[in-house]
Amino acid sequence: MNIAREFVPLPHLAVLHAADVWKSYDKGAIKVLNGVDFHAYARCTVSLCGPSGCGKSTLLHLLGGLDEPDRGTITVNGAPLRLGSGSLRLLRHEVGFVFQLHNLIPDLTLAENCLIPTVAAGTNPRMARQRLLQLTESTGLTHRLDHRIQKLSGGERQRTALCRALMNRPRILLADEPTGSLDEQTSRQVFDLLLELVDTEAITLVMATHDRTLAKQCDRMVEMHDGKVYEPDKS
Amino acid sequence: MIFFKLIVTNLLRHRVRTLISIAGIAFSVAAMLTVVTILQGAVAMFSGILSSDSELIVFERNVSDLFFSNVPDDAVKEIDGWPTVQHANPVLFGIVSSTDHPIITCFGVTPADARIRNATWLKGSRDNFAKDDAVVLGERAAEFLNAEVGTQVQIGHGSFRVLGIIRTANGFEDGGVFMPLATAQTFFHKQGVSSVATVKLRNKDEAAAFKRAVKDKYPNLIALEDDEFNRSYSQFKILTATAWAVGGCGLLLGGLGVANTMIMSVFTRIREIAILRVTGFSNGQIAGMIFGESALVSLAGAAAGLIIGFDAIFALKFVPALHGYVDPHLKFFVVLAVVVLALLTGAAGALYPAFYAIRLRAVEALRFE
Numbered sequence: 001m002n003i004a005r006e007f008v009p010l011p012h013l014a015v016l017h018a019a020d021v022w023k024s025y026d027k028g029a030i031k032v033l034n035g036v037d038f039h040a041y042a043r044c045t046v047s048l049c050g051p052s053g054c055g056k057s058t059l060l061h062l063l064g065g066l067d068e069p070d071r072g073t074i075t076v077n078g079a080p081l082r083l084g085s086g087s088l089r090l091l092r093h094e095v096g097f098v099f100q101l102h103n104l105i106p107d108l109t110l111a112e113n114c115l116i117p118t119v120a121a122g123t124n125p126r127m128a129r130q131r132l133l134q135l136t137e138s139t140g141l142t143h144r145l146d147h148r149i150q151k152l153s154g155g156e157r158q159r160t161a162l163c164r165a166l167m168n169r170p171r172i173l174l175a176d177e178p179t180g181s182l183d184e185q186t187s188r189q190v191f192d193l194l195l196e197l198v199d200t201e202a203i204t205l206v207m208a209t210h211d212r213t214l215a216k217q218c219d220r221m222v223e224m225h226d227g228k229v230y231e232p233d234k235s
Numbered sequence: 236m237i238f239f240k241l242i243v244t245n246l247l248r249h250r251v252r253t254l255i256s257i258a259g260i261a262f263s264v265a266a267m268l269t270v271v272t273i274l275q276g277a278v279a280m281f282s283g284i285l286s287s288d289s290e291l292i293v294f295e296r297n298v299s300d301l302f303f304s305n306v307p308d309d310a311v312k313e314i315d316g317w318p319t320v321q322h323a324n325p326v327l328f329g330i331v332s333s334t335d336h337p338i339i340t341c342f343g344v345t346p347a348d349a350r351i352r353n354a355t356w357l358k359g360s361r362d363n364f365a366k367d368d369a370v371v372l373g374e375r376a377a378e379f380l381n382a383e384v385g386t387q388v389q390i391g392h393g394s395f396r397v398l399g400i401i402r403t404a405n406g407f408e409d410g411g412v413f414m415p416l417a418t419a420q421t422f423f424h425k426q427g428v429s430s431v432a433t434v435k436l437r438n439k440d441e442a443a444a445f446k447r448a449v450k451d452k453y454p455n456l457i458a459l460e461d462d463e464f465n466r467s468y469s470q471f472k473i474l475t476a477t478a479w480a481v482g483g484c485g486l487l488l489g490g491l492g493v494a495n496t497m498i499m500s501v502f503t504r505i506r507e508i509a510i511l512r513v514t515g516f517s518n519g520q521i522a523g524m525i526f527g528e529s530a531l532v533s534l535a536g537a538a539a540g541l542i543i544g545f546d547a548i549f550a551l552k553f554v555p556a557l558h559g560y561v562d563p564h565l566k567f568f569v570v571l572a573v574v575v576l577a578l579l580t581g582a583a584g585a586l587y588p589a590f591y592a593i594r595l596r597a598v599e600a601l602r603f604e
Contacts, residue, residue: 066513067598092515099601103510107244112237119237120515164514 014039014075015172015204016063021072023058032058033069034227042171045198045205047215050224056208059224060174063206065091076172093121096165096203098194100177102157104149110136110160111145117167128167135163138200139193155186162194166201173198175207179214187211238520241511242527245500252496253532259492260536261543264577267482268544271569273551274478278471280406284342286461287405288349289324289433291442293449296457300470302328305428310453314432317448319441324348325429327419331391331412336379339390340411343419343429350408351401358384359399365415369398373409393422434458482573486580489536493529493584500528501588508592509600518593525589526582533581537574544573 016039023033032055040046048056061067062074065081074081076091096117104113111132118128136142139159144152152160158178165173178194179187191214198205207218215221223230246253285292293314295304308325315323327343344350346364357374364371370390372382377400382388384397390412403409420426436445442460449458465471501508508521516524548565 061598064513066601067596092513097513103506103601105241105244105507105510107248108237108240112240115237116241116511116516117514120511120517120520125236168515 015042015077016040016206017073017075018059018063018069019073019075021059021062021069021074023055023062023067023069028070032227033062035072036227036229038063038222038229040172040204040206042204043202044220045195045207045218047218047221048206048208048224048229049210049212049215049221052210054224055227056224057176059229060097060176060206060208064095064097064172064174066097093117093168094170094172096168096170096173098158098161098165098173098175098178100180102149102161104157104160104164106149109146109148110141110152110156113149113160114163114167117164121168123168131167131169132163135166135197138197139163153186154182155190158182158186158190159193162190162197166197166203169201170203172204172206175205177208177210179209179211187214191217238524239527242524242531245504246528246531249496249499249503252499256492256496256532257536257539260486260489260533260577260581261539263482263485263487263489263580264537264540264573265543265547266485267479267576268541268565268569268573269547269551270481271478271573272544272548272565274474275566275569277406278465278474282461282465282471283405284350284407285431285433285464287433288353289435289461290439291434291436291445291458291460292464293323293432293434293456293458294430296455301430301468302330304430305425306430306432306456308427308429310456311429311432313452314434314449317445319436319438319445321435321437322347323432323434325416326431326433327416327423327425327428328430329419329423333380333389333391339376340407341390341419341423342408342411342413343416343423344413345416349433350403351413354401354403354408357400357402359397361399363398364413365417367396368415368418369396370415370418371399371401371413372397373411373413374400374402375406375410376412379410391422483576486576489577490580490584493532493581494587495584496532497525497529497585497588498591501525501592505595505600508595509597512595512597512600521592522589525592526585529581529585530578533578536581537577540577541570541574 018036018038021033021036024031036055036059038059048059050056058067062069065076068082076095081091114132114135115128118131133142136145139162141156141159141163144156149157149160162178175194179190182190194205195217205218209215221232223232293306294301295306298304306325311323311325314320324345324347326348329341329343331339331341333339342350346361351361351364351371359371363369370388372380372388377397380388382397384399386397387394388397414422416429420428434445436442446458449456459467511521545565
């Protein structure tokens with residue numbers, strides 16, 4: 001894929017870098033990020049912890065190019081992000097997203113939902129199918145391929161969302177409270193699966209979560225409050 | 236395949252809304268097809284009157300309507316004598332009314348006229364035509380005037396004996412009254428003139444030379460070949476334009492229905508569009524999905540509209556008032572134009588929704604409940 005040439009992995013440098021990033025809403029009335037500096041290295045897992053409204057989701061959106069900061073720069077694989085630029089679409093295939101709500105299309109089957117990103121990327125259907133089978137096997141969803149989303153349990157839906165996020169072999173996965181809507185046991189299962197896949201696929205994971213138990217299992221845990229990021233050992 | 240399923244799925248999600256949109260386009264297409272076909276049929280029949288056993292028509296230059304055209308009898312006689320001309324027949328058009336029938340077309344013709352010669356004589360004989368003031372009625376005219384051969388019929392302010400009843404393939408002629416030319420000239424106060432002269436040449440290739448000769452000899456007259464006349468006659472143009480305009484208005488209404496469906500389609504799945512954005516859908520793909528939906532609605536509407544339109548045209552053939560005026564032979568061009576217009580209308584209806592969808596910011600749309 002061209003993406004690989006566009007975003008050259010640089011293992012010894014941060015693949016994600018936010019430098020002095022500011023973000024506010026309502027014409028500055030609601031200040032969410034106040035000069036955030038953040039970085040994530042290749043193949044590392046980073047958890048963002050903090051209370052609701054501290055800016056975790058906003059930071060993830062900025063890192064994934066879904067929004068742009070008021071000030072500061074976001075760099076992905078060394079390339080600065082700019083909304084509306086052509087490279088942003090390539091970034092969509094380079095970065096996978098998992099949300100608290102699965103955000104699957106209910107009228108489609110599990111397989112069809114997972115294949116959506118491959119349609120966007122123009123992937124060969126046969127290759128896409130192979131990738132789908134590989135991921136659903138890893139996540140234990142093979143027997144559910146042709147089932148509609150309404151028929152799946154909460155855990156299965158979130159695993160489906162995980163498969164969808166990984167379909168285009170992204171190098172970075174941004175997860176916003178991926179287990180937030182699941183019960184404790186299912187949450188644990190999904191999170192273990194997430195870590196396993198991230199490890200197998202050699203992906204950089206940045207995950208926003210309230211669950212400190214889960215957060216501690218990541219390679220690095222950072223805290224967010226007052227719109228800033230703190231490394232726990234430095235705070 | 237998934238892309239197509241995304242399109243179809245959304246239409247199936249709101250079936251009633253989709254069906255209403257399809258019905259809107261269908262009725263618009265049917266209306267357009269019917270109106271255009273009827274008016275084109277009428278135009279074809281009127282032009283058929285003019286081109287009956289002739290290739291050229293001579294009439295007064297710069298008149299807005301053939302009813303106002305005056306071609307002197309002397310000119311017709313002289314043209315008839317030209318060596319390149321096989322025959323030139325004068326025809327005087329007139330309109331009268333009778334009780335219950337506001338419009339009856341009258342044709343002032345000579346016994347040599349193809350309309351009299353080639354018609355099927357149901358009653359009476361053409362041998363006596365133009366020997367007195369007796370008139371010949373088209374089959375439909377005889378029906379609505381309740382006339383028989385030998386009886387008197389009231390036509391306008393005059394009363395005429397019926398000489399015969401004829402059947403023609405042309406709706407206008409079938410509903411018309413044929414008078415001897417001299418009688419018609421007196422009746423319509425147009426002594427010594429006819430409305431047109433229909434001309435048949437010995438050799439079709441001499442049409443250009445004939446037209447030049449008419450122009451040189453009679454500067455106030457013009458000769459046009461039948462096709463040329465059909466293209467340039469302002470009444471035909473007005474009729475055709477009116478037909479397309481009326482049909483176009485119908486399609487516009489259908490287009491508004493599609494626009495409404497597409498707008499609702501976008502508004503009710505803002506979050507879903509956001510997800511497609513997040514998974515990498517480009518502006519083109521998002522817009523393609525919206526336009527794809529409108530194209531499917533338009534195509535389904537056009538198909539249903541064609542079926543309804545065909546049935547309506549078929550049924551109209553049996554309406555007595557329209558007998559002979561509805562041309563059951565649909566032109567491929569008209570069908571194609573109607574389908575293309577339906578698709579364009581659908582596309583126009585999807586423009587704003589597509590624009591709205593591609594301008595959606597994923598991060599805001601994801602917060603949408």
